[in-house]
Amino acid sequence: MGEYTNNKEINNIKKNFFLNTKSPAFAESLRYCEKVANSNANVLLIGESGTGKEVASQYIHACSPRASNNMVTVNCSAFTETLLESELFGYEQGAFTGALKSKKGKFELAHEGTLFLDEIGDTSLLTQVKLLRVIETKEFERIGSNTPMLIDFRLICATNNDLEENILNNTFREDFFFRISTIAIRIPPLRERKEDLMDMVQFFLKQACVENKCEISYIEPEVNEFLYNYDYPGNIRELKNTIDRLVVLSENGIIRKDDLPILYAIGKHKSGFSTNRFESIVPLKDFRKDTETKYLQWVLDEVNGNVAEASRRLDISTRQLFNKINEYGLQK
Ligand SMILES: Nc1ncnc2c1ncn2[C@@H]1O[C@H](COP(=O)(O)OP(=O)(O)OP(=O)(O)O)[C@@H](O)[C@H]1O
Numbered sequence: 001m002g003e004y005t006n007n008k009e010i011n012n013i014k015k016n017f018f019l020n021t022k023s024p025a026f027a028e029s030l031r032y033c034e035k036v037a038n039s040n041a042n043v044l045l046i047g048e049s050g051t052g053k054e055v056a057s058q059y060i061h062a063c064s065p066r067a068s069n070n071m072v073t074v075n076c077s078a079f080t081e082t083l084l085e086s087e088l089f090g091y092e093q094g095a096f097t098g099a100l101k102s103k104k105g106k107f108e109l110a111h112e113g114t115l116f117l118d119e120i121g122d123t124s125l126l127t128q129v130k131l132l133r134v135i136e137t138k139e140f141e142r143i144g145s146n147t148p149m150l151i152d153f154r155l156i157c158a159t160n161n162d163l164e165e166n167i168l169n170n171t172f173r174e175d176f177f178f179r180i181s182t183i184a185i186r187i188p189p190l191r192e193r194k195e196d197l198m199d200m201v202q203f204f205l206k207q208a209c210v211e212n213k214c215e216i217s218y219i220e221p222e223v224n225e226f227l228y229n230y231d232y233p234g235n236i237r238e239l240k241n242t243i244d245r246l247v248v249l250s251e252n253g254i255i256r257k258d259d260l261p262i263l264y265a266i267g268k269h270k271s272g273f274s275t276n277r278f279e280s281i282v283p284l285k286d287f288r289k290d291t292e293t294k295y296l297q298w299v300l301d302e303v304n305g306n307v308a309e310a311s312r313r314l315d316i317s318t319r320q321l322f323n324k325i326n327e328y329g330l331q332k
Contacts, residue, residue, distance in 0.1 A: 009062035017055050018203045023193040029056065032185045037063035042135065042180050044120075045158040047187030049309040050237030053158040054118060056187055061114040066154055069113035072106045077122035077308055077318040084127060086143055095144025107140055110153040119308055120180065121161030121172065122318050128176040135179055155180065160312060190232040190239060197239075201227050204240050208247035215253050222257035234309055241304065293328040296321075305332035 013019065021027050036043055037060050045053040054073070061071040079087055086096075090105025106115060117123075123131065134140045135155060139148045157180045166172035190197070201224070209215055223246070232238050249259045296310075303309040311321040325332065 007062070007067060009067045010059075013055075013059050013062050017052075017059075018196070018200050019059065020199075021193070022195040022199070023188070024195075025188040026193050026196065029185055029187050030059070032183070033060045034063050036060060036183045036185070038065065040154050041182040042155045043157070044181035044184045045156065045187060046163075046184055047158075047160060048189045048233075048235055049160045049306070049312050050235035051187040051189055052236050053160075053187050054116070056185065057114070057116045057118075057156045057158060060156060061116075061154075064114065064154065066113050070110055071114045071116060072110040073116040073118060074106050075118045075308075076127075077119035077322070080322075081124045081127055084123065085130065088131075089140055090142040092142050092144035095142070099144065102142070105140075105142065107134060107151050107153065108142075108149065111151050113153060115153045115155050117155070117157045119159065119318065120157040121159040121163055121166055122308075125171070125173060128173045132173070132176045132179055157181075160308065190235045194228070197228055198224070200236070200239060201243060204243040205247065208244050211244075212247055214247065214250070216247065216250060216255060217253040219255045220257045223255050223260060226257075226260055233313065234303065237304075237306065237309065289328070292324070293330070296324055296328065297330050300325075300330055300332055307332065 019030060021030065033056055043057075043060060045056050047053050057073075058071065061067060074084075074087060076084060086103075086105070088105050088107055090103050090108055091099050093099060093102045095102075117131075134151075138152065139150055141148050161172075163172050163177055163181075167174050167177060205216055227239075227242070234241075246255050246259055249255075296314075299310050299314060300307075303313070307318055307321055307325070311318040314321065324330065
C-alpha cells in the first residue's frame, strides 16, 4: 500500500467493516487487494453472494492513488440491456424518446476514479462487446453523440457466476473475460472462514446494539453454538441479518436459544406450503401464478430485496427473476 497506508479512506473502511481477519484465506484476498491497489490493472472479484465483494472493491479503491476521486458502482443485473447502456454511456438530449435532457453516464462520472461493475456475469453479449471496446480504448461516446470522450478509470468487476462455465455456454465472451480479469481475486465464503466467525458475531452485535439503542449482556451458549456451526449460504449478509434479528428479538439484554427456532420456523411457516386446505377450485395456471407470486415475494423479503442472492438460491438466472418481478409486480 506504500504511501497510501493509513489514509482517511482506509481507516474509515477498517472502522465500518470487519477486516481484521484471522482467516488465512481471507487474509490472502486482502493482501491481493492491497497489492493491486497501486496498479491500474483490471480486477475481477469472484465469490458467492454476500461474501463481501463490494466491500473488497471499496477497500481496493481506498488503498489506491485514486482514493480521493469517485468510486462509481453499477449493479449490472439491475437494468435491462438498453437501460444499462444509457446508465453507463450517458446520452444526449433527444437521443431517444424520453431523453429530455442530456445525462452523464457512469463512465464519465468515474473519470480519474474507480468504476465497479457488480454482477458482470449478467450483462448481455452485446453489452460485453460495447464494454470491451471502452475498456480497451478508454474512449466512448454518449448515446446520440459522435464525439468520442477519453476517460481514465480503474475497472473492478465482480461476479458470483462461474464465468468459465458461461463461456462454455456461449453466454459470456472469452475475450471480454480475459480483458476484465487481469487480476482475479477470490473472496472465500464464510463457511471457509470459521476462524473469524465469533469475532464477526461480536462485531455485528456491537453494530446492531448501536442501531437499536440496546445492550446485550448475555447470549445463551446454544446460540453461539448454532452461530458457529451454521453454514451461511448467504455468507456475511446472512450473518449480519441473523444478528440484527436476534438483537431485535432479545429481551432484557439476553439472546436466548428459544429465539433461534422461532427465527428459522418463521421462514418455513410463511412459505405457505404447509397447508393443504384450499378454498375453491381455480384454473391451474391461476393457482400457479398466485403461489409463485407469494413465494417469490417471500424469498425477496427474506434476502432484503437482493435479486442476485434470491436468484442464486432459487437456482434461476437474475434475468429470469427480473422478468418475474416485472410480470407479477413484486416489491424488492
Ligand atoms: N468485511 C465485512 N465487514 C462487515 N460487513 C461486511 C463485510 N463484508 C460484507 N459485509 C456486509 O455483508 C453484506 C454483503 O456484502 P457485499 O455486498 O459486499 O457482498 P457481495 O459479495 O458483493 O454480494 P452480492 O454478490 O450479493 O452483490 C453487506 O451488508 C456488507 O456490508
